[in-house]
Amino acid sequence: MRKNLLVVGLTASALASCARQQATAPSAPEKAPPVAGEIGSRMPDFALKGLDGHAISSNDLHSKVVLIDFWATWCKPCEKEMPGYQRLVDRYGPRGFIVIGLTLDTLKDSKNPRAFATKIGVRYPLAVATDDLKARCGGIKALPTAMIYDRQGILRAKIIGFEREEVIESAVKPLL
């Protein structure tokens, strides 16, 4: 009888331990969402006043392929790159491609950003990047920085430093 009780006890203990193990077994690890500014992260919400006075809102960018370009008037590579962005807007704008230029005000602009952009042929929307928006884009540590979002607002490419128009085009085209 004592032997039987021992067997029952051991069995119950083993089952309980098993159940406990099942309860505490680690589930499949959940993938952490990408950090702001990393590929796969979402475009941050923003509402800015454009340099031309018009509002620029992320709400108006749904289902568009968006390139956000961080630039400055004192940044030579930015100046070289921006006319190429305008040509891409002219070419792919009808298919839903938008460029928004966000100028950095970390250094005082000796030139008027709007006049500067007009002079180099840029007609796409421009605004001043707020510190908060820069932070929510993962921080801007180099210029130019181009962030390309797909129609779902997911960051698909981040190109830091000057890049040729055809390379930017090859990143944008598959998303259209």
Next chain:
Amino acid sequence: MRKDWANALRVAGLVVLLSSAHSLRAEYLRVELRVYGLDCELCARGVSESVQRMPGVKSVDISLKTGLLEIVLAPGNNFKMSDLRKRIRENGFRPMEATVTARGEFSGPKFQVSGSNESYDVAKSHPKDDGPIELTFDVR
């Protein structure tokens, strides 16, 4: 059957020849290039990233203080100095003098970088014996 083997050997020989030719591709090893007008830190980082994307570039270091761009190349690269200078100009800056370390051989008075079509008048006495050597020289 013997003919098949002969063909297979011929193909294998060709593969070996092609792969050895590949290993002789451009042998730039290190480049220090002075860049004129590089006076903004954010732009300098941008230039560094832009150069880093060039084929064959292993690492880039840039000094705002000296305006010097230091590039280390990966083995067997097909890097060209002319491409680097073009890249710098595309970025809106002016490439200046450079100190280059490369593997190559002398062809007459010129030092021909292995696997590239780039050669330099090097103001150094060159060895008479044939074969590739590693050389550091200034380019203006």
